[in-house]
Amino acid sequence: MSALAGLPYDANMPAIVWSMYLIAAALYCLPMLIAFARNVEYKWGLYVGNLLLGWTGIGWAYALYYAVFADKERAPQPRLSLVR
Numbered sequence: 001m002s003a004l005a006g007l008p009y010d011a012n013m014p015a016i017v018w019s020m021y022l023i024a025a026a027l028y029c030l031p032m033l034i035a036f037a038r039n040v041e042y043k044w045g046l047y048v049g050n051l052l053l054g055w056t057g058i059g060w061a062y063a064l065y066y067a068v069f070a071d072k073e074r075a076p077q078p079r080l081s082l083v084r
Contacts, residue, residue: 028054031063040070 035043053059
Protein backbone atom coordinates (compact mmCIF):
# COMPACT_ATOMS: atom_id res chain seq x y z
CA MET A 1 0.00 0.00 0.00
CA SER A 2 1.25 3.46 -0.88
CA ALA A 3 2.03 6.06 1.75
CA LEU A 4 -0.03 8.58 -0.19
CA ALA A 5 -3.15 6.41 -0.37
CA GLY A 6 -4.81 8.04 2.63
CA LEU A 7 -4.30 11.63 1.45
CA PRO A 8 -7.17 13.45 -0.25
CA TYR A 9 -6.68 14.16 -3.95
CA ASP A 10 -7.23 17.71 -5.17
CA ALA A 11 -8.03 17.92 -8.88
CA ASN A 12 -6.74 21.50 -8.99
CA MET A 13 -3.28 20.59 -7.69
CA PRO A 14 -1.54 20.59 -11.12
CA ALA A 15 -2.92 24.07 -11.85
CA ILE A 16 -1.75 25.31 -8.46
CA VAL A 17 1.73 23.87 -8.95
CA TRP A 18 2.08 25.37 -12.45
CA SER A 19 0.86 28.73 -11.15
CA MET A 20 3.55 28.63 -8.46
CA TYR A 21 6.18 27.79 -11.11
CA LEU A 22 5.09 30.75 -13.24
CA ILE A 23 5.14 33.12 -10.27
CA ALA A 24 8.61 31.89 -9.29
CA ALA A 25 9.88 32.34 -12.86
CA ALA A 26 8.45 35.87 -13.02
CA LEU A 27 10.11 36.79 -9.71
CA TYR A 28 13.41 35.30 -10.89
CA CYS A 29 13.29 37.44 -14.06
CA LEU A 30 12.11 40.59 -12.26
CA PRO A 31 15.57 42.26 -12.06
CA MET A 32 16.12 41.68 -15.78
CA LEU A 33 12.69 43.02 -16.69
CA ILE A 34 13.20 46.14 -14.57
CA ALA A 35 16.69 46.72 -16.01
CA PHE A 36 15.48 46.51 -19.60
CA ALA A 37 12.39 48.62 -18.89
CA ARG A 38 14.51 51.35 -17.25
CA ASN A 39 17.25 50.94 -19.89
CA VAL A 40 19.99 50.90 -17.26
CA GLU A 41 23.65 50.89 -18.07
CA TYR A 42 25.20 47.38 -18.24
CA LYS A 43 21.80 45.73 -18.57
CA TRP A 44 23.30 42.79 -20.50
CA GLY A 45 25.83 42.18 -17.74
CA LEU A 46 23.00 42.21 -15.24
CA TYR A 47 21.10 39.75 -17.44
CA VAL A 48 23.99 37.27 -17.55
CA GLY A 49 24.80 37.77 -13.87
CA ASN A 50 21.23 37.14 -12.83
CA LEU A 51 21.04 33.99 -14.94
CA LEU A 52 24.30 32.63 -13.50
CA LEU A 53 24.10 33.83 -9.88
CA GLY A 54 20.44 34.68 -9.33
CA TRP A 55 19.71 31.25 -7.87
CA THR A 56 21.91 32.05 -4.86
CA GLY A 57 19.53 34.68 -3.54
CA ILE A 58 22.39 37.09 -2.90
CA GLY A 59 23.01 37.41 -6.64
CA TRP A 60 19.31 37.95 -7.22
CA ALA A 61 19.09 40.63 -4.51
CA TYR A 62 22.13 42.44 -5.95
CA ALA A 63 20.68 42.28 -9.46
CA LEU A 64 17.37 43.69 -8.20
CA TYR A 65 19.15 46.47 -6.30
CA TYR A 66 21.24 47.38 -9.35
CA ALA A 67 18.21 47.28 -11.67
CA VAL A 68 16.25 49.66 -9.45
CA PHE A 69 18.96 52.11 -8.40
CA ALA A 70 21.44 52.16 -11.33
CA ASP A 71 21.76 55.15 -13.63
CA LYS A 72 19.93 54.99 -16.90
CA GLU A 73 21.84 54.96 -20.16
CA ARG A 74 22.29 58.36 -21.64
CA ALA A 75 20.58 58.86 -24.95
CA PRO A 76 22.89 60.20 -27.64
CA GLN A 77 22.60 63.96 -27.73
CA PRO A 78 21.96 65.60 -31.09
CA ARG A 79 24.93 67.58 -32.35
CA LEU A 80 24.48 71.29 -32.61
CA SER A 81 25.57 72.89 -35.81
CA LEU A 82 25.48 76.41 -37.09
CA VAL A 83 24.85 75.35 -40.68
CA ARG A 84 21.60 73.77 -41.69
